[in-house]
Amino acid sequence: MRSRPPVRLSWKDEEEIARRILSGEIGAVPTETVAGLVARSTATDRLNALKDSPAAKPLTLFASGFEQARELWGRPAGPAVEQLAALWPGPLTLVAGGPPPVGVRVPDYPPLLRLLARTGPLASTSANLSGAPAPARVEDLAQDLLARLDFIVSDPELRPSGLASTVLACGPEGVKLLRAGGIAEVAWRRVLA
DSSP: OOSSOOEEEEGGGHHHHHHHHHTTOOEEEOOSSSOEEEEETTOHHHHHHHHTOOTTOOOEEEOSSHHHHHHHHOSOOOHHHHHHGGGOSSSEEEEESSSSOEEEEOOSOHHHHHHHHHHOOEEEEESSOTTSOOOSSGGGOOHHHHTTOSEEEEOTTOOOOOOOOEEEEEETTEEEEEEOOSSOHHHHHHHHO
16 A cells, blocks of 8 residues: 555646656546556556456556557457447457457547557556446545555546446457447447448
């Protein structure tokens, strides 16, 4: 646990947020879905430890767009992924590429997209301890999680949906729903039709 409270920032501090992340800090940020934790894409073990999650639990990577996502997957992701990417930016995580497969999401929140343009892809997960519900807003983070963070970014005007992203696994065997969320099944199936 940290000995001092996290630094409180807003999106007007974008340069400082980027600097903190690139120097290895972990923070909470608002998104259009639920509050998220972000760190450098190489910090997945630290993020899982902070949440009391198993070290091997895969995390989502936030990307600024499809081209950045394609680089993260490391190999052609297939036609289904290209079709589904039409739903980006938005509450959709696509798991593809690998091995191992990588979950990527392009958030529909301009301040976060600007940050990603500065930092490159970021490891992300919901801002909750393992097994606890994810708060929609960073202002509602649990105190025991808050005490573990380096910084938090507030946006009091954002009204997040409170629904996590839909997670789809896309592989040679087709598309499989891993978690229902902000994109209805009828919507993503329509894109594939």
